[in-house]
Amino acid sequence: MTNVRRVISILVENESSVLSRVSGLFAGRGYNIETLTVAPIPNSNHSRMTIVTKGNKRVIEQITKQLHKLIPVYKVIEHDKMVEKEMVLAKFPIDENLADIQALCQAYNGGIANVARDIIIGMITDEPCRVKHFLEATERYNPIEIVRSGVVAIER
Amino acid sequence: MKMNGARMVCEALIAEGVKTVFGYPGGAIMNVYDELYKQDKFEHILNRHEQASVHAADGYARATGKVGVAMVTSGPGFTNAVTGLATAYMDSIPLVVISGQVPLSLIGTDGFQEIDAVGISRPCTKHNYLVKDIKELPRILKEAFHIAKTGRPGPVLIDIPKDITAEIGEFKYPATVNIPSYKPTTKGNNRQIDKAIDAILKSKKPLLYIGGGVILSNASNLVKKLARISGIPAVETLMARGVMGHNNPLLQGMLGMHGNYSSNMAMSETDLIIALGARFDDRVTGKLNEFAKYADIIHIDIDPANISKLVNVNYPIVGDISTVLEKIIDRIENKIDSNKYSKWREVLNRYNEIHPLTYQDSDDILKPQWIVERVGEILGEKAIITSDVGQHQMWTAQFYPFDRPRQWINSGGLGTMGYGFPSALGAKKGVPEKIVVNFTGDGSILMNVQELVTASEYNIPVINIILNNHFLGMVRQWQSFFYENRFSETDLSYQPNFKALAEACGGIGYDVTTKEEFDNALEDAIKKNKVAFINVTIDRFENVLPMVPAGGALYNMILSENKESEND
Ligand SMILES: Cc1ncc(C[n+]2csc(CCOP(=O)(O)OP(=O)(O)O)c2C)c(N)n1
Numbered sequence A: 001m002t003n004v005r006r007v008i009s010i011l012v013e014n015e016s017s018v019l020s021r022v023s024g025l026f027a028g029r030g031y032n033i034e035t036l037t038v039a040p041i042p043n044s045n046h047s048r049m050t051i052v053t054k055g056n057k058r059v060i061e062q063i064t065k066q067l068h069k070l071i072p073v074y075k076v077i078e079h080d081k082m083v084e085k086e087m088v089l090a091k092f093p094i095d096e097n098l099a100d101i102q103a104l105c106q107a108y109n110g111g112i113a114n115v116a117r118d119i120i121i122g123m124i125t126d127e128p129c130r131v132k133h134f135l136e137a138t139e140r141y142n143p144i145e146i147v148r149s150g151v152v153a154i155e156r
Numbered sequence B: 001m002k003m004n005g006a007r008m009v010c011e012a013l014i015a016e017g018v019k020t021v022f023g024y025p026g027g028a029i030m031n032v033y034d035e036l037y038k039q040d041k042f043e044h045i046l047n048r049h050e051q052a053s054v055h056a057a058d059g060y061a062r063a064t065g066k067v068g069v070a071m072v073t074s075g076p077g078f079t080n081a082v083t084g085l086a087t088a089y090m091d092s093i094p095l096v097v098i099s100g101q102v103p104l105s106l107i108g109t110d111g112f113q114e115i116d117a118v119g120i121s122r123p124c125t126k127h128n129y130l131v132k133d134i135k136e137l138p139r140i141l142k143e144a145f146h147i148a149k150t151g152r153p154g155p156v157l158i159d160i161p162k163d164i165t166a167e168i169g170e171f172k173y174p175a176t177v178n179i180p181s182y183k184p185t186t187k188g189n190n191r192q193i194d195k196a197i198d199a200i201l202k203s204k205k206p207l208l209y210i211g212g213g214v215i216l217s218n219a220s221n222l223v224k225k226l227a228r229i230s231g232i233p234a235v236e237t238l239m240a241r242g243v244m245g246h247n248n249p250l251l252q253g254m255l256g257m258h259g260n261y262s263s264n265m266a267m268s269e270t271d272l273i274i275a276l277g278a279r280f281d282d283r284v285t286g287k288l289n290e291f292a293k294y295a296d297i298i299h300i301d302i303d304p305a306n307i308s309k310l311v312n313v314n315y316p317i318v319g320d321i322s323t324v325l326e327k328i329i330d331r332i333e334n335k336i337d338s339n340k341y342s343k344w345r346e347v348l349n350r351y352n353e354i355h356p357l358t359y360q361d362s363d364d365i366l367k368p369q370w371i372v373e374r375v376g377e378i379l380g381e382k383a384i385i386t387s388d389v390g391q392h393q394m395w396t397a398q399f400y401p402f403d404r405p406r407q408w409i410n411s412g413g414l415g416t417m418g419y420g421f422p423s424a425l426g427a428k429k430g431v432p433e434k435i436v437v438n439f440t441g442d443g444s445i446l447m448n449v450q451e452l453v454t455a456s457e458y459n460i461p462v463i464n465i466i467l468n469n470h471f472l473g474m475v476r477q478w479q480s481f482f483y484e485n486r487f488s489e490t491d492l493s494y495q496p497n498f499k500a501l502a503e504a505c506g507g508i509g510y511d512v513t514t515k516e517e518f519d520n521a522l523e524d525a526i527k528k529n530k531v532a533f534i535n536v537t538i539d540r541f542e543n544v545l546p547m548v549p550a551g552g553a554l555y556n557m558i559l560s561e562n563k564e565s566e567n568d
């Protein structure tokens, strides 16, 4: 069976141990996590986690079933049609061309987030495959540091 | 009513109808023990090790069908209990375990006897709680019992900091639970049930594959009824022994690594597996891509994650086995002809005649299988049988004439040596009118041997039959078969004096080397009504057979010392 990439959203009870329950499940059963994001859902007692994982069909099915079994998990959404975004912050030396970097970031739904004495910080938000292209494009500007947020997704 | 957290714990146990708690006190749980001292609604059994407390609560739960309760202190008290939690988790046994924790203000400071109990127990409990606010305690206690016994049952841990058990709060035990994220599916999808029935009616060689879930769901009578009206033969897993009853002509026996020939062949040749609360464990299936090659599969299980986990299922039905079977029986009763499968049954009976489950008895040395059969003849249905882990466990599962569910209690999933004796204590507390016998090994009995003292103090007269081969026999058997007889660290020739050991702790001991001595010892032990060790010297090199070598196909069994089945 071939491995597929899957984006899974999990609605959970807002409690301190729930993140460890979810991540522990992945670690203990040998499932892989590519990215994981979590934040509270406004005006509720719930949080939403978004996990990007890889596995064959049987593994993905087990992941959703095992997640369902966790008591504080309300809902598991295995995304099919979705809008998926990831944010990236990238730090460049001040000697690089500010205008070029700005143009690059704008091409990926972003811009310059900060310019300090020694550094330029660019920011983008885009789809995972475009993020990949952005990261390739940054290489010629000698990035000092790159921070990715992990994916968030919403069903279309 | 206002009361402290410790009293709330006791009140909740009383409200849940708990009659017996197994445990061991210590600093962090002392407040609870102080409240427990002031009440007389439930009894506390002081085991001599926390592992034994949890196993005892587990044995109690398996024998009675109720939730077992154990109580331990923080740190080492809790870590000692972990094996008990894991054992119960693997076999889906409903437990509530209450552990003390350091005060909230000390959590995270590496305080004395602080350990992250919820962190450690997360993978071996169905759910766990760290109580952070006295206001939550009544709800958590209620939820814990609910979660332990509903859906796929399992152990639940409640870790309570010492300041919470001291704090005063308002106690009103909730009448109901409301956990929106926890709603087990019990009914079974009607369309799926109809499809499964069609598949049954079309099949030519169907087979009931009965797992421990049938016992957990109290569905034995329904399973027997389905078998009776349909004439479909059945195999039981290690966890399901007793469901069909040993005299049932439809029962082929136990399947799997040490299953009998006709059971494993039935599984290999069936065209439709009807899996009931069984989970296709590797000890049952053998090599997966050779497993039941000709079969479609109906799988009824309360836990959707069990379905299509290891093998693809054609007719998945998520639900409580009793509920689903009632519907199936109802809809199938007038449609099925129990003669339809008579040819298939004949094939299996023939297999059983060619290679029956058997052993070579001897007049010179006691054979373990003879001992098990003998106890079966003498006590039969009157006894609850527990076991430890090893060859003796398999011989017991193979040769004891089990007649009813909850008669056979053993650690199947985790395979915990040291489980047998304390679980026997729990079973005896739960069902005092039955004689409780623990079949154990010379290795296993020493793990939790301290329970001799508990059994004597509380007069819990369980009979431990040590099938003594002076070996860690099961490991020795693998060394014989697969490691060219290199008996690395499995020789137990150095032995305690088991008879004296039992007697030193207030019990009674017997050394047995002949059949006559065994009969006398068993009779005497039953009469004396004391905790007993019957130390039986058996043939050292007896092997458990048949055997499917790990990873091999189910139909390739080693059948006797020099015979392999030829089914390649
Ligand atoms: C706690 C624990 N440690 C190790 C094992 C591995 N193990 C499985 S069977 C066995 C031998 C048990 O010896 P004994 O109790 O004498 O039983 P026998 O096989 O000789 O009947 C061992 C060591 C285990 N199952 N549990």
Ligand SMILES: [Mg+2]
Binding pocket: B390, B441, B442, B443, B467, B468, B469, B470, B471, B472, B473
């Ligand atoms: Mg032994």
